[in-house]
Amino acid sequence: MSRLTNHLLVISFDCLSSLDFPIIEKLPNFKKLLEHASYCRNVETIYPSVTYPCHATIVTGKFPRNHGIVNNTFLQPGRISPDWYWHRRHVKSTTLYDEAKKAGMTTAALLWPVTAKASIDYNMPEIFANRPWQNQIFVSLFNGSPLYQLEMNRKFGHLRNGLNQPELDDFVLESTVETIKTKQPNLMLVHFVDLDSQRHYHGFSSDEAMAALLRHDERLGRIINALEETGIYDKTTIIALGDHSALDESKAVKPNVLLKKAGLLTVNNEGKVLDWKAYCKSCDGSAYIYLKDKNDTKTQEQVWTLLTDLSEHEENGIERIRTTSEAKEKGADDNATFMIEARLGYYFKENLEGEYIDEIKAEDVREKRYTYASHGYSPEKENYTTVLIASGKGIRPNIEIPAMHLVDEGPTFARLLGLDLGTTDGHVIEELLWDHGDHGDGSSGSRNRRDGSSGSI
Incomplete structure (x- = not known):
């Protein structure tokens, strides 16, 4: 199966809702991304719609009962702080990053859930010290890529304030930009949690949540700039998505x-x-x-x-x-x-x-x-869908997909990289993709660069 893109960058804005679309489409960097993007503002999430099952679904194309991540945390009756499904070993099927690695591609993941101890070249897993005797730095290093994480911590660790937001996402952003510039992975998975945290502790439509959307727009702009400065913008597919909404x-x-x-x-x-x-x-x-x-x-x-x-x-x-x-x-x-x-x-x-x-x-x-x-509610709840925006190499421009499901994302992303996730619960959203019959070179025409020039993709 031929590849449609050289670099796939998946940015998860945790808790980005369909209700946010009228807001983000007016923000400068989301607006720029949308100019030649295709999108779905009506992505049905899974049940239960919590973060770890959602992110496992995104990279497997399967429902929780089939990929094995059925909740954020384990059934541990009475434990004040149950352990989370942090580790790759809990996923019962192959993943997008597994298949990319098998195909010889370079992979990176920054705070992407359920990737601890995964075979990822540049891995900063989402995991925290959950026992009194554990040290956060050691736990992170032991479960991810030690040298890579030490490098990111040495350069940007001063930005963090424990697990607090928005400081943690600021650290992830700088690490993402540095990884793009120095590693240029073929597959990169990035997870931002700022919006989700603000909604939990201030409410869905709170001023704090709206401020997080503005910060996410700035983060998106910084990432696009990094791709342009590195010279791989025209070879990259950018996916910006949410995993669930909130009530x-x-x-x-x-x-x-x-x-x-x-x-x-x-x-x-x-x-x-x-x-x-x-x-x-x-x-x-x-x-x-x-x-x-x-x-x-x-x-x-x-x-x-x-x-x-x-x-x-x-x-x-x-x-x-x-x-x-x-x-x-x-x-x-x-x-x-x-x-x-x-x-x-x-x-x-x-x-x-x-x-x-x-x-x-x-x-x-x-x-x-x-x-x-x-979140965690049934997808049947009203006004509870999330979004997907796709732009760049291999993506048809200016197509709105009326509706799709979270399980469709993994197979579609795999198709962009010329990979196969095997049997999944979702399917490839073909309407999003250019195939080689559209353009002999497999490109998708051109899109405006941020500096106003036109770049072939």
């Missing part, structure tokens, strides 16, 4: 409080889970209900009765209950016995203490106990 919330729902009252969870005086028959594992806007023994029909019936009784009253925050087969049909984890969906204004927490429902107060958000907006 505002005012109430936190804690099903484990009721499971504990029903005797299905046992805790000690410190609130640590000693044993459990059923456990609610949060995905924020949705939640899995797992049984310790999947064949325990008595507990299953008890939980079903509890959930159905709750769902009959809107103020309890449960919009829908899905069975194992229904969750599987949506692409979610079929190891869960039930999956519950939150009503608008509600989201799920795993807390074991307190009331079943808490009103979210400003103090709770300041202390990061709760948030003002979340």
Whole structure:
């Protein structure tokens, strides 16, 4: 299969929503990218629509139950800070970066989820020290490319303020620009989290979220400048995308409080889970209900009765209950016995203490106990789609794709690089791509450079 591009740069702006499109299309750098781009402002996300499953879907073209990343964090009842699906080994299928590496291409990933210990040439994985005895620098170095990360930290580490935003994205930006200029990888995956963080802690349409969109526009401009300065702009395909949207919330729902009252969870005086028959594992806007023994029909019936009784009253925050087969049909984890969906204004927490429902107060958000907006909801929620913008080599200009799915992105990106992800749940969006019949040299005509000149691509 022939390649349509020399360099593929995928920039994930975490939590970029279709509702943001009327804003970003007027910002200078997004506007410039869109001038000769094709795009879809109606990309359906996956279920559950949380960051790690979404990013695994983007690089595999599969639903969570098929690629194995079914949530951000593991089922670890009672652990205050559960471990995340950080490592490549948890992905059950091949990925875009695996296939690129096999084809002899140079690869880079900066804070792209689920890439720890991946075979990526320049890898700065998203992972953090989750044990008291761990050191953040050592954990990062050990799970990525040590020399590369040391180089980026030496040059730009002063920009960071722990995991806080926007400083972390500022560090990622400078590392991205430097990597473009010095490494020129064939495949580059970059993950920015600024917008997602601002929406969580300030609300979907907050001034802070709008300021993050402006910063993202500046970051995009810096990246485009780096491509031009390096001389590979005309050989590059730029993809700017989101992984999910978000919804505002005012109430936190804690099903484990009721499971504990029903005797299905046992805790000690410190609130640590000693044993459990059923456990609610949060995905924020949705939640899995797992049984310790999947064949325990008595507990299953008890939980079903509890959930159905709750769902009959809107103020309890449960919009829908899905069975194992229904969750599987949506692409979610079929190891869960039930999956519950939150009503608008509600989201799920795993807390074991307190009331079943808490009103979210400003103090709770300041202390990061709760948030003002979340994702993880069903793709069926209204105004909950995300976006994809594609520009450059191998991309047809000025095409609007009416609708597509997140699972379609991996196969389409693989086609640009002349790769094959094998059996996927998505398909190549052919309308986006030039094939060699359109232009004998496989190029896609020309697009205006930022300096006003025209470059062949």
